[in-house]
Amino acid sequence: MTSEMSPTGEKPLLLTPGPLTTAHATRKAMLQDFGARDSVFIEMTRSIRERLLILAGATETHTCVPLQGSGTFAVEAMLGTLVPRVGSLVLVLVNGAYGRRMVEILSRLDRSYLVYETEETMPPIPAYIEHLLTHQKDITHVAMVHCETTTGILNPVEQISHIVARHGRIFLLDSISAFGALPLDLQTIPFTALAASAGKCLEGVPGLAFVLCKRTALQKSAGQAHAISLDLEAQWTAMEKNGQWRFTPPTHVVAALSTALKQFYTAGGQPARLARYTANCRILIEGMKALGFVPLLPAALQSPIIVTFHIHTSHNFIFEKFYNHMRLHGYVLYAGKLARTESFRVGCIGAIEPQDIACMIAKAYDVLQEMNVLPE
Numbered sequence: 534m535t536s537e538m539s540p541t542g543e544k545p546l547l548l549t550p551g552p553l554t555t556a557h558a559t560r561k562a563m564l565q566d567f568g569a570r571d572s573v574f575i576e577m578t579r580s581i582r583e584r585l586l587i588l589a590g591a592t593e594t595h596t597c598v599p600l601q602g603s604g605t606f607a608v609e610a611m612l613g614t615l616v617p618r619v620g621s622l623v624l625v626l627v628n629g630a631y632g633r634r635m636v637e638i639l640s641r642l643d644r645s646y647l648v649y650e651t652e653e654t655m656p657p658i659p660a661y662i663e664h665l666l667t668h669q670k671d672i673t674h675v676a677m678v679h680c681e682t683t684t685g686i687l688n689p690v691e692q693i694s695h696i697v698a699r700h701g702r703i704f705l706l707d708s709i710s711a712f713g714a715l716p717l718d719l720q721t722i723p724f725t726a727l728a729a730s731a732g733k734c735l736e737g738v739p740g741l742a743f744v745l746c747k748r749t750a751l752q753k754s755a756g757q758a759h760a761i762s763l764d765l766e767a768q769w770t771a772m773e774k775n776g777q778w779r780f781t782p783p784t785h786v787v788a789a790l791s792t793a794l795k796q797f798y799t800a801g802g803q804p805a806r807l808a809r810y811t812a813n814c815r816i817l818i819e820g821m822k823a824l825g826f827v828p829l830l831p832a833a834l835q836s837p838i839i840v841t842f843h844i845h846t847s848h849n850f851i852f853e854k855f856y857n858h859m860r861l862h863g864y865v866l867y868a869g870k871l872a873r874t875e876s877f878r879v880g881c882i883g884a885i886e887p888q889d890i891a892c893m894i895a896k897a898y899d900v901l902q903e904m905n906v907l908p909e
């Protein structure tokens with residue numbers, strides 16, 4: 534396997550929705566062992582929780598509850614802890630796999646729900662949600678995905694969150710693929726709880742997720758969770774007592790996130806991260822269009838997180854072959870997940886720079902020529 538150096542780092546470059554390419558310093562932070570009850574580690578956990586809350590402007594009213602596991606663990610913990618078994622009805626907005634996953638979780642947990650599903654290329658319509666909340670008084674919660682990673686579509690979270698707040702309902706957000714990159718502040722997006730993870734736009738490594746949650750909502754949910762290990766209220770209460778994790782913490786992952794957050798702030802925080810991802814996304818779309826690929830989404834709906842492309846129209850194009858060749862050159866692309874269209878995805882997030890994308894495009898040109906997809 535060839536391992537060329539990219540202008541900014543090492544290969545492979547993961548142009549995927551996660552795990553992502555991480556900075557060398559982030560990986561290096563994991564070369565040390567920490568005791569779970571060690572004061573250094575306790576301080577690290579405290580400081581991460583604080584920094585994540587500050588990032589969302591939510592220090593006054595919310596708390597940050599970290600959780601072992603991938604993003605889905607946090608979503609499942611958020612739904613299981615905050616949605617009562619009796620007397621609740623969750624309106625779930627679905628336009629992709631992650632919205633559907635929330636429905637699956639609620640169904641498994643035996644919580645009542647109502648689905649408002651739109652096409653994968655269509656955002657939910659805020660006016661319709663306004664209508665539903667006005668007429669269906671039994672809806673208690675609204676759950677949605679910020680950036681639906683299935684396509685890369687950016688959902689109208691800001692508008693919807695305000696409608697939900699105005700109607701006095703509880704707003705639960707899966708911001709896993711957006712947190713850290715897209716602007717997200719409690720003032721502009723009033724959320725009751727939000728799930729995110731270390732290994733996406735914060736550029737930590739996978740293995741740790743977290744929920745930013747209104748403290749009063751957590752207090753009310755004691756004993757409500759369906760699972761001991763996914764009980765956010767219990768995790769919070771235990772952590773507030775002595776700063777320690779309830780069960781064995783992913784110490785190396787915590788150390789990596791701490792270092793990743795330091796780099797995040799040094800580089801200019803969320804606005805800088807958004808600017809870099811936006812530049813990545815722009816170069817990606819321009820370059821891929823020049824190679825004959827058509828993006829699935831119109832520009833107005835496209836988030837700078839991940840881009841879905843239609844399969845190339847040339848008969849010589851076979852995605853598996855293209856994927857394998859690109860992989861040999863150190864670029865890991867991602868298969869599509871669409872219900873109806875043949876597609877594939879390329880991520881814009883992670884420790885990658887616009888030059889990396891430009892090099893990837895140049896390599897894709899060579900590979901497509903070898904495959905007789907592009908004329909000599």
Ligand SMILES: *Cc1c(COP(=O)(O)O)cnc(C)c1O
Pocket residue numbers: 550551603604605606608631678679680681682707708709710730
């Ligand atoms: C990545 C992601 C998740 C969590 O997926 P895991 O595989 O559990 O990390 C949830 N929602 C969205 C929108 C995501 O992009």
